Amino acid sequence: MNTTAHPVRPAASTRDADGMAVASFLLGLPGLLVLNVVLGPAAVLLALTALARGTRRRGRAVLGLVLGVGDLLLMAGLTVAGHGVLWSFG
Template sequence: MAVTSFVTGLLGLLIANLVFGPCAIALGAVALARGTVRRFRARLGMVLGAAGLVLYVVLSVADGTPSWHL
C-alpha cells in the first residue's frame, strides 16, 4: 500500500488531481496504520497527494475555472 500511495501521489501531480490525491492520502494513512516497513514511502505518497490537491486549487483559482491546463 505504501508503494501504491507513492505512485498515486505522483500521478496526482500530473493528471486527475481530484481522484489520485485523496487516494494517495488514504492509502498512505492505511499503510501507516497497518505498520508498514516502508514508512517514508507512505508519508511521501501522502505529501504528494496533498501537494496535488493544493496544485489543483492554486491553478484552478489562477485560471478561474474548476479545471486547469498549461
C-alpha cells in the same frame, strides 16, 4: 526435534500495508500532472491507512502522503487561479 530455521514471513496486514504505501506513492506522483482531483485523495487515504497499519515502507508512505497533499494543493491553486477544472460540456 526439527531445528531448521524457517524464514520469517511478514504478517498479511504488514504486506497489505506495504502495498498500500507503494500504491500511495505511485498514485501521488502522476497526480501532480493529471487527475489530481482523483489521485490526490486516493494517495492520501492509502498513505494514512498504510501508516496506521504499521508499514515497513514508512518513507514511501510519507512520500505518498506528501505527494497526495501536493496534488490537492496544486488543484486548489489552479482552481483559484482560474486555470483548473476546465470541464465544459456542450
